[in-house]
Each structure stands twice: as structure tokens, then as C-alpha cells.
Amino acid sequence: MRIPSSRSRRAWRGAVAAAGLALAALPALAQETFRLGIVSFLSGQAAESFGVPAVNGAKVVLDAFNNGKAPAPYNKVGFGGMKIEPVYLDENGGATKQVQELRNLYEREKVDAVVGYVGSGDCLAVAPVAEEMKKFLILYDCGTPRIFEDGKYNYVFRTASHAAMDNVALARYLKSRNVKVEKFNMIHQDYAWGQDSRKDFMLAMEHLYKGAKVDADLLPKFGAGQYGTEVSALLGKPADILHSSLWGGDLQAFVLQAGARGVFQKQTPVLSAADHVLPGLGEKFPNGAIIGARGAYGLMSPKSALNDWWWDIYSKAYNVYPVQAPYRMVQALLGLKLAAEKAMAANGGKKPTPEQLAAALKGSSWESPAGTIRMALGDGHQAIQDTAIGRTRWDPAKKMVAIEDIQRFPAECVNPPANMKTEDWLKAGMPGAKC
Amino acid sequence: MNLALTIFFDGITYASWLFIVALGLTLVFGVLKILNIAHGSFYAVGAYAGASLVAWLVSMKVAPALSVVALVLAAAGVAALLAPLTERGLLRMFYARDEVLLVLVTYALFLILEDVTKLLWGVHPYYAADTYQAFGNVTLGPLTYVGYDLMLVFVAVACGALSWWVLNRTRHGKIVSAVIHNAEVAGSMGVNVSRVYTWAFVAGVFLAALGGALTAPMISVQPGLSVGVIVVSFAVVIIGGLGSIEGAALGALVVGLARAASVHLFPAAELFSIYVVMAIILVFRPEGVFQRVQARKI
Numbered sequence: 214m215r216i217p218s219s220r221s222r223r224a225w226r227g228a229v230a231a232a233g234l235a236l237a238a239l240p241a242l243a244q245e246t247f248r249l250g251i252v253s254f255l256s257g258q259a260a261e262s263f264g265v266p267a268v269n270g271a272k273v274v275l276d277a278f279n280n281g282k283a284p285a286p287y288n289k290v291g292f293g294g295m296k297i298e299p300v301y302l303d304e305n306g307g308a309t310k311q312v313q314e315l316r317n318l319y320e321r322e323k324v325d326a327v328v329g330y331v332g333s334g335d336c337l338a339v340a341p342v343a344e345e346m347k348k349f350l351i352l353y354d355c356g357t358p359r360i361f362e363d364g365k366y367n368y369v370f371r372t373a374s375h376a377a378m379d380n381v382a383l384a385r386y387l388k389s390r391n392v393k394v395e396k397f398n399m400i401h402q403d404y405a406w407g408q409d410s411r412k413d414f415m416l417a418m419e420h421l422y423k424g425a426k427v428d429a430d431l432l433p434k435f436g437a438g439q440y441g442t443e444v445s446a447l448l449g450k451p452a453d454i455l456h457s458s459l460w461g462g463d464l465q466a467f468v469l470q471a472g473a474r475g476v477f478q479k480q481t482p483v484l485s486a487a488d489h490v491l492p493g494l495g496e497k498f499p500n501g502a503i504i505g506a507r508g509a510y511g512l513m514s515p516k517s518a519l520n521d522w523w524w525d526i527y528s529k530a531y532n533v534y535p536v537q538a539p540y541r542m543v544q545a546l547l548g549l550k551l552a553a554e555k556a557m558a559a560n561g562g563k564k565p566t567p568e569q570l571a572a573a574l575k576g577s578s579w580e581s582p583a584g585t586i587r588m589a590l591g592d593g594h595q596a597i598q599d600t601a602i603g604r605t606r607w608d609p610a611k612k613m614v615a616i617e618d619i620q621r622f623p624a625e626c627v628n629p630p631a632n633m634k635t636e637d638w639l640k641a642g643m644p645g646a647k648c
Numbered sequence: 649m650n651l652a653l654t655i656f657f658d659g660i661t662y663a664s665w666l667f668i669v670a671l672g673l674t675l676v677f678g679v680l681k682i683l684n685i686a687h688g689s690f691y692a693v694g695a696y697a698g699a700s701l702v703a704w705l706v707s708m709k710v711a712p713a714l715s716v717v718a719l720v721l722a723a724a725g726v727a728a729l730l731a732p733l734t735e736r737g738l739l740r741m742f743y744a745r746d747e748v749l750l751v752l753v754t755y756a757l758f759l760i761l762e763d764v765t766k767l768l769w770g771v772h773p774y775y776a777a778d779t780y781q782a783f784g785n786v787t788l789g790p791l792t793y794v795g796y797d798l799m800l801v802f803v804a805v806a807c808g809a810l811s812w813w814v815l816n817r818t819r820h821g822k823i824v825s826a827v828i829h830n831a832e833v834a835g836s837m838g839v840n841v842s843r844v845y846t847w848a849f850v851a852g853v854f855l856a857a858l859g860g861a862l863t864a865p866m867i868s869v870q871p872g873l874s875v876g877v878i879v880v881s882f883a884v885v886i887i888g889g890l891g892s893i894e895g896a897a898l899g900a901l902v903v904g905l906a907r908a909a910s911v912h913l914f915p916a917a918e919l920f921s922i923y924v925v926m927a928i929i930l931v932f933r934p935e936g937v938f939q940r941v942q943a944r945k946i
Contacts, residue, residue: 256762258872260771403919431915436876438867439665441797442658442911448791449654449912462773465868469777473794474785493773493868 245564246298247291247553249275250318252329253354253542257305258436262461262489263331263354263538266531268301270539271328273526274546275299284522292553295564300324304331308338315339319348326351326553326570328545331538333357333405340369349567351574353545354538356507357405358413358635361591368571370594372545372586374628376406376458377413377635378600379485379505381627381643384417386503386602386620387454387483394422396452398429398480400443402463407432410458410485416639428452436463440470447476454503455480465490472499488512489536491605491614498614502605509583510540512616513601520582544581544598548588551579587624590631597624623647654791655908661797663904664804665863669877670884670896671807672855678828678891679848681747682739685754687856688878689761690730694857695873696765697722699774699864712782716799719779719861726861727854735849740842758874766871773868780865800862804900807855812893824848828891883926889936898937902929 251271254264275297277283281290291297300322302314311330318324326349330336336355341364343350350369352360356376360369387394397418401407411430418425428450431443447455455476459467464487471477477499488506491498506513511534514520523543527535535543552574556565565573576593579586584599603619626648629638638644673687698719705715734757742750783795815821826834827844835841860873867873884903888895903922910921933939 256766256771256871258870260872261773261868261870265771403916429915431911432918433911434876434919436872438863438873438876439662441661442908445654445658445791445908446912446915449651462868462870462872465773466866469775469780469868470794470866473781474792493775497775497777 245295247295247326247564248298248300248322248324249549250300250302250315250322250324250327250329251542252302252304252311252314252318252327253538254305254331255301255303258462259331260305261493264304266489266536267331267354267538267542269531270527270535270542271299271301271546273530274523274543277526278546278550284519287547287550289554292550293557293562295553295557302329304329304335308332308334311335312338312342315342315350316346319343319346325349325564326549326567328353328542328549330355333409336360336371337405340364340366343369347567349570351545351549354541355406357409359405359409361595362634365592366594368567370571370574370588370596371591372548372588372596373508373541374596374598374600374624375635376410376485376507377629377639378597378622378624378627379458379507380410380414380456381417381639382600382602382622383456383483383485383503383505384414384421385622385627385648388421389620390618392454392481392503394418394425394453396426396428396450397483398431398447398450398452398455399427400429400431400433400440400447400455400457400459400467402435402459403432404435407435407458411456413635413639414456414485416636417643420639420642433463438462438466440467443467444471444474444476447471447480448474452480454483456483456485458485460486460489465494468494468498472497477502486537488616489538491616492533492536495612495614496607496609498605498607500606503602504605504616505600505602506537506540507600508537508540509599509601509621511536513603513619514540514583515599515621517580517582517584519580523582540581540583544583544586547581548574548577548579548586548596552577585624589624590628592631597628599624600627651912653789655905655912657788657791657793658911659901659905659908660801661793661904662907663900664801665859666880666884666903667804667897667900668800668807668855668862669859670881670888670900671811671893672852672859673881674885674888674891674893674896675811675855676849676852677885679824680735680739680743680845681750682754683747683751683890684852685751685878686734686757686761687754687852687881688874689758689765690726690853690856691860691863691877692765692874693730693761694723694726694860695864695867695869696769696774696860697726697857698861699776699869700769702776702779702864703774706776706778712778715776715779715782716862719776719864720858723854723857723861726857727850731850731853732846734853735846739849740845743845758878762871762874769869771871773870774864775868776865778865796865803858803862807858808893808897811851815893880922883922886936887926887929889933889938892936892938895936895938 253267254260328351331354333355352371358375401411482502484504487504488511556569556573589597601621603616608615701718701722702715785792884899888899906921906925910918
């Protein structure tokens with residue numbers, strides 16, 4: 214055996230040491246996980262409609278990611294080989310509590326990113342906190358346009374369109390179907406989401422239906438439950454349509470109470486976010502209602518291999534088809550996965566920092582079951598997407614509510630351009646809309 | 649039908665629902681001196697029990713109109729099960745302590761029952777809408793009211809009248825009045841005060857659960873029911889004067905009519921209107937309209 218020289222001996226020792234270090238580092242790499250905070254309503258009024266279906270969606274999708282069973286380009290295990298370790302948190306309890314819980318997620322739970330929040334008030338409260346802490350946050354559902362129109366963020370994103378799209382699409386649908394609207398009634402919850410929806414629809418109608426008048430303009434409190442007086446007010450003011458952004462238990466209670474008193478026979482309901490109550494209410498839901506799903510979701514989703522995969526895994530896991538909340542969750546997670554893997558590639562395969570994640574997601578686009586998501590507004594932090602509106606009909610053969618006469622709207626037709634705030638765009642008559 | 653009549657009918661139907669719940673709250677306060685925050689939870693449990701029982705009866709092809717009886721039975725079942733357990737197993741341990749501590753105990757119970765309902769019934773909604781439509785509609789001028797809503801007015805009047813009659817015209821009522829006035833003296837005269845407490849609490853829980861069960865057909869029963877009702881019930885009993893049946897009736901009417909007037913005339917001020925009325929009344933009657941005369945102990 215040849216005895217190595219001192220120089221080659223040093224090289225040999227160096228190689229052995231490097232190999233040893235690499236071997237020591239291997240288990241650490243193999244065990245490295247991406248801790249992901251997921252916040253949604255697990256209790257309270259929004260749990261049944263939004264929180265639990267969304268979290269259920271997250272569970273099946275993260276499971277598919279971790280097993281490398283999602284379709285390409287989402288087929289790498291976890292995020293770029295890192296297993297995803299979800300930390301689920303209840304959004305119930307109000308904005309003050311959520312601010313504290315978000316801090317806990319980042320500081321105590323040591324999550325690498327958070328995807329969450331249904332409530333517009335919660336989103337408005339937590340976004341500045343994540344920004345102040347320089348932590349990565351994706352708002353996956355809330356609707357108020359104000360987040361990126363009144364604020365500027367580096368670490369905060371929203372991977373779904375805001376509520377302006379829902380109401381502009383409804384107004385355009387009415388116009389394209391020549392629905393007569395001389396007078397219209399409105400009922401919205403008295404908080405950020407309801408008030409923004411009300412304003413957006415009114416402004417869109419001012420442009421598309423010049424001269425149409427608002428008659429009843431009702432703002433019951435969130436979670437009112439009893440709508441007898443509101444129903445009387447609506448019955449006392451005959452109108453062509455009744456616009457509402459009610460959702461969840463409030464929408465269900467309103468539909469039951471207003472339906473029993475014949476409101477929907479006298480004014481066509483035009484509902485911006487109603488698809489999620491269809492499976493529960495079934496034949497109690499009015500026929501001929503014009504509804505949106507806050508995107509091309511559920512029964513109005515486009516045909517694609519990705520959508521088939523998603524529909525299949527969700528339906529098999531929970532014995533019900535996915536509606537808007539799980540769709541919004543999955544599109545957030547798909548966008549985050551691609552951003553994380555892009556950031557890792559630029560970072561030598563290592564877990565990305567919040568800054569690297571933000572740089573990767575900013576201005577990006579990706580395919581989701583509901584179509585292409587583009588981070589086109591809010592300096593690349595706010596998504597736009599295509600949407601769809603349709604009419605409901607109870608299908609006695611299938612024993613479910615079907616949605617017919619569906620019209621799809623391209624994202625640029627129903628979302629403001631990057632250089633304008635929603636309100637200014639609507640007041641100006643939606644210039645630059647590509648329909 | 650003119651606007652004033654519409655406001656009147658809307659106010660009355662809302663007040664009737666509210667009165668049933670607030671009556672239980674005021675009864676418990678009047679007798680046990682407990683500001684029972686868990687009252688909202690008993691309301692929610694009543695709603696879940698009623699909706700579940702109705703769903704089962706509908707699946708057994710029982711006529712929906714008969715399921716109203718099931719709603720009352722569900723409320724009675726909730727009261728029979730939860731009230732003695734709560735009063736004897738929990739509240740009794742704190743009667744000698746500060747009243748503020750009892751408020752905290754009922755708040756803790758409220759939180760526990762929130763989770764218990766979620767554990768038992770999950771987060772998915774329960775419907776009993778067949779019952780809501782089983783009584784047809786009544787047309788009053790241009791407006792249509794659901795027969796079920798109007799039935800609630802009669803139920804509320806019956807609950808109020810029965811409570812008043814029992815407390816003011818029966819021997820048992822006089823015993824309860826004696827306990828309300830001075831539990832120590834009543835006890836020294838041979839009254840079984842702890843039994844009176846238990847029965848008063850059972851009656852209070854029954855009324856809360858009845859309010860929930862009778863509301864179940866109008867809504868989707870799901871988590872979050874208990875918070876809203878307890879806040880507005882407190883407003884009712886504070887307006888009327890804590891512990892007064894007449895006060896609860898008046899408070900419910902004031903809240904119902906104020907809310908109805910606001911929705912029809914100033915919709916944006918709906919929530920605000922209830923509390924403005926409450927504030928105005930409390931300026932002139934700080935302990936509520938029907939404030940009870942306080943016995944002065946020497």
C-alpha cells in the first residue's frame with residue numbers, strides 16, 4: 214500500500230472531513246420541513262360555510278403534496294422535497310385575537326409561512342402585523358379590496374380576486390342577459406365585506422344600468438339570524454332584483470325566511486357568494502337565482518385535468534363536491550408551492566427566506582383548478598382570475614341544485630387595472646375592461 | 649297596510665321571540681340573583697336538540713305541523729338534563745361567594761357548552777325548515793307573514809301569562825316571591841330554598857331552550873348561535889329591570905319596535921337604535937323601567 218505524501222494526506226483528511234460533514238448534514242436536510250400555518254374558521258358562524266371546507270381542502274392537497282401525488286408541475290414531494298408540516302389555527306374570536314395568534318404562529322410555532330383568513334376585518338388587521346414582523350403571509354379568501362389599495366406590503370399577498378370582481382361580474386351578467394332592472398333592492402351585512410360589496414355593485418350598476426334606482430338598502434348586523442323585518446321591508450318595496458352578499462348561516466336563514474314569504478317570486482335574487490349553501494339548502498334554495506361563487510368554482514369551474522384531479526380527491530375524501538372556500542385554499546397552496554420551489558432553486562436548494570418567497574410569488578402566475586391565477590394588482594401582490602355567474606335550478610333527478618346558463622368572464626373584464634383603485638375604476642365606468 | 653302597521657307587526661314578531669328567551673334570563677336573575685351568561689348556550693342547545701328531533705321525525709314521515717310539539721319536548725328535555733346538573737353540580741358551590749364570581753362561572757360554562765355543542769353536533773348546519781312552512785302564510789295587506797311567526801306571538805304571550813299567573817296567583821308563586829324577597833327569612837320559615845332555586849333554574853333553562861328550539865325551523869342551526877341572542881337579551885332585561893316579567897315584556901317590545909322602525913326608516917342604524925333606546929331609558933330609570941323595590945336590611 215502506498216503511503217500518501219503529506220500534501221495528499223491533507224487532501225485526504227479534508228475529503229474525509231467534508232464527507233463526514235455532508236453525512237452529518239444529510240439527516241438534517243432529510244428532516245427539514247416547511248412549517249405552514251393555516252388559519253381559518255374552525256368554530257363559529259363561518260366554520261361550516263368556509264373554514265372547515267377550506268381546511269379540509271388544505272388537508273387533502275397537502276397530503277397529496279407530501280406524497281408527491283399531485284399532477285405536474287406540482288408533483289415534487291412537499292415543497293421542493295421538504296415535507297410540509299401544517300399548523301392549523303381557528304380564526305374565530307375577532308381581529309384583536311387574530312393579531313396575537315399570528316404573532317404566536319411566527320414566534321412560538323416557528324412557521325415559515327401563513328396561509329389564512331376569511332374575514333375581511335381579520336385580513337385588514339393581520340396584514341400590517343406580518344409586514345412589521347417581516348414574515349410571509351398569504352391571504353387566501355377575504356374580499357375587501359382595501360388591503361392592497363390602501364396599503365403597500367412586501368411580505369403579504371392575496372392569491373384570489375377581491376370582491377369587486379364578484380359584483381362587477383353580476384352586473385355584467387344581468388346586462389348581457391337583458392335582465393330588466395329599473396329598481397333594485399339590497400341587503401348586506403354591516404361590516405367591511407358587506408359594505409364593500411354593496412358599494413361595488415351600486416357603482417357597477419350606475420355604469421351599466423343608467424337610471425336604475427336603489428330602493429331598499431338594508432344593512433343587518435353580522436349573524437342577525439332573524440330577518441322578518443328586513444323581509445317586510447323588501448316586500449314593501451317591489452323591485453326587479455335583490456342583490457346580496459350575505460353568506461353562510463346568515464344567507465341560509467335569510468333564504469329560508471324570505472323564501473317562505475314569497476320574496477324571491479317578486480324579485481330575482483342576485484347573490485355574489487352563494488354557491489357554498491347549495492348543497493345544504495337543496496330544494497329550499499330558490500330556482501332562477503343568479504349567483505356567483507367568488508370565482509369559477511364548484512359547479513361553475515372550468516373543465517381541466519387539474520380541476521378533475523382536485524374535484525376527485527376532495528369529493529372522495531369528504532363525500533361532497535368542493536365549493537368556493539376549498540377552491541380558494543387550493544389555489545393559494547398551489548401558488549405557494551411553485552413560489553417556494555422557485556425560491557429554493559434560486560437559493561441552492563435550501564429553504565427560502567420570507568424575502569425570497571415574496572420575490573418568487575410577486576407578479577407570478579400559475580394554473581389552478583379554477584383557471585389561471587395572476588398576481589397582477591397591488592404591485593404584484595393581489596391576484597386576479599376569471600370568474601363565472603349562472604342561474605340555479607333544482608334538479609329533482611339528481612336531487613341537487615344545478616347551475617345553468619353559466620357565463621364566464623375573463624379576469625381583465627371584471628377586475629380593475631393595475632394602475633387604478635377599484636372605486637375610481639368603477640366611478641370612471643370601468644375603462645380598459647377587456648370583455 | 650301602512651308603514652306604521654308594518655313596523656308594529658314586525659316589532660311584535662321579533663319581540664315575541666326575544667321575550668321567550670329574555671323571560672328565562674330575568675327569571676333566573678330574579679330568583680337566584682345570577683346574571684346567567686350561559687343562557688345563550690342553553691338557547692343554542694335547545695336549537696340543536698329541536699332541529700335534530702324534527703329531522704328525525706321528518707325522516708319518520710311525521711306531519712311537520714306536529715313537530716312543534718317535538719320542539720317543546722326537546723326544550724323540556726334540555727332543561728330536565730342540563731338545569732339540575734348545572735344548578736346542583738356547579739352554581740350551588742358559588743352562592744355564598746361574590747356575585748361577580750358567579751358571572752365568571754356562567755361565562756366559563758358558556759365557553760364549555762360552546763365546545764360541547766360542537767363536539768356533539770359538529771359544525772355542519774341542521775335544518776327544520778319543513779316545520780316553518782307547515783302553518784301556511786297569512787296575508788295582511790300587501791305583506792305576507794308566515795303562520796309560524798304569528799304562532800310565536802301566541803307562544804310568547806302564553807309563556808308570559810303563565811309565568812305571571814304562577815308567580816302572582818299560586819301558592820308556589822308566593823313561596824318563590826318570599827325567596828326572592830329574602831331567602832334567609834324564607835328558609836327560616838320552613839321554605840326549601842334550594843329546591844326553589846333548582847326549579848327556578850329549570851324554568852329559566854326551559855325558556856332559553858324553548859326560544860332556541862322554536863327558532864330552529866327559521867334558521868340553519870350551526871355554531872355561533874349563542875352569542876348574538878345573549879347580548880340582545882341582556883339589553884331587554886336591562887331596559888325592563890332585572891328580575892321583572894313585566895319588564896322583560898316591555899323591554900322585548902321596546903327592542904322589537906325600535907329595531908323594526910330602524911330597519912324600515914334608517915336601515916344603517918339598526919344595531920345602533922336598540923342601544924340608543926336602552927341608553928335613553930337608563931338615563932331616566934337607571935335600574936330599568938320596572939325596577940324592583942329593594943328591601944332594606946337593618
